[in-house]
Amino acid sequence: MSEPEVQTVDLNGFPTRVWRKGRGAPLGILAGFGGLPRWTPFLDRLAEHRSVIVPSLPGFPGGDRGHSVLDSHLDWLVATRQLLLAAGLEGADLAGSSIGGSLAAEMAALWPASVRRLVLTAPFGLFDESDPPTDPWAQRADRVPGLLCADPETWKALKAMPEGANSVEWPIEQTRATEAAARIFWPLGNTRLEKRLPLITAPTLLLWGEADRILPRSYAGRIAGLLGGPHETRIIPSAGHLAELDQPDAVASAILSWIG
């Protein structure tokens, strides 16, 4: 696994990391809850076939404190749009997971021409009183890995401090990612994305971890029922909420086959 090329773009005055690796038509990736503090095997699989471009969401690892100036949902949507433009992803295929999945769906809904084919993995944005999501912010620290991934070790490996990292700034950056997710999705995760799903015309693949302990499976059906364009749902076995971390090969091949 080799390291990606790192570019820094400006987003509302905050230096924001954009990773690039691979060749071919561009594929944008928006990360899930917790963000991407390090390059992952999932991204490597994709980069074997496509030019993978990974802009960091505001406040997520690589996104500095960009979340701190985003006060409303509209602020978040405009920031994400600016970020995709700065990363050169206009008109590209786009895949997002969890937090990033919700924002990817919003982009495809509001700027239909900006997304070619779309992949959503267990996106946030809906709330069903009769089947509520797990509250990811009201958890003891030791329970979080097992809630986000089918195998808790997968999450721990993502978040483990690399040798040579700043032992003060690293944990602050991880907490900041959780805060940034809260800033847009507190308290219920409900941004009323449902209202905009019918506006999505891009062909959409909906992926869901078989063992998602954050968002109930019923949300997959609800989302699929509202999507405005052609769509397909696939369940990823032995995967949790962040399916691409638990099952990098299976999720990467599902995405690659969908975007062609």
Added chain:
Amino acid sequence: MKLMWFHLMPYTELPEDFREAHPSVWVDIHSSLFDPKRAHLMYNDFMDELEYAADCGYDAICVNEHHSNGYGLMPSPNLIASTLARRTRDVPICVLGNSLALYNPPTRVAEEFAMLDVISGGRLIAGFPVGTPMDTCFAYGQNPSQLRERYLEAHDLVIKAWTEKDTFAFNGRYNQQRYVNIWPRPLQQPHPPIWIPGGGSVETWQWCAEMDYVYCYLSYYGYKAGKATMDGFWAEMDRLGKDRNPYRAGFAQVIAVAETREQAIELYTEAAEYFFNRCLHVDPRFASPAGYSTEATQRAGLESMVKKAANAQTLIMGDKTNRALTMADFVDRGYVVIGSPDEVVDQLNALADDLNVGHLMVLMQFGNMNKDLTNYNTKLFAEQVMPRLKTRFAEWEDRWWPQPMAAGERAPVTNLAAE
């Protein structure tokens, strides 16, 4: 030294097995544990106790705000304060306080505090806590990533509402109001003294210094555990060139006094164990949502290899995984100041020496303590401890104390028509 009588208003009939059978006293405490008819008696006892403390000559009586909380039955301390304003004559009333970010618009706080100040004839101390995560982020659903920004903006709005003479428009980041013009206006000018209950964050200390507000550390864990925090506060005051006037600070302390230490242990053990084991049984999952602590505070904590203040949250986290504690633990650790009047005087002098705190908020009803025992504790302390502490810090001026109307100008206290 000012001795201020503070009531938390705990529900006093949580079951024996509460700690084992229920996850948390706060946020998701089960409604089946609440009996309104029993609570009717509790509230009335608690208000009697506050009024009794005023009669006993305490410098102030204090109430505070909690939500969805089995040890704090005051979602609105202002309701209690308004009855106290009517039932007492001279005693300052300290509301510690109203969590500013929870009110929409925050001018509600400016209005209600102004009402209290006017009704009481200028006896109000206005407390502005950010509020705990349990109260603000979970019970009230506030966004932890915006809580402090909203709090600071609400503060600015309240101060402006109190001091600006003309109707004004407020164009804030989170609050927009075209016509701000509160009626009534506060009696104390330019406004009631402002006190800030907070944890051990450097930014709060700096802000209190800048604004010239009283900083209050309302730990329930006593003066030994509180020393690291208060040392940090005074070091920051020194660094900012502020004097060491002890009235810049407030501190809460559980106190239990009897004729002898043995008697005190016998009288207060049940209530203390109820308080620390049942009332403070908080599920740690609610203790620190991401964003609630600023990054500067996180950094300070991570950078000091020696664990800083044993603040309420870390103690909650620690105790949660441990056995239930006993009275011996509370005494050893200094959670409870306990003993004969002489022994309590000694411990409070040590507290005053160690913490340099001019405003001591005494918790003399705690846990499931009944009214008789509470009043006994209150009276014995007032008669045999308080006089010997009054002269502490007499060399300093308390610039943060209410300035009421002259007694002759104030409305008479009206008691019930037919007692």
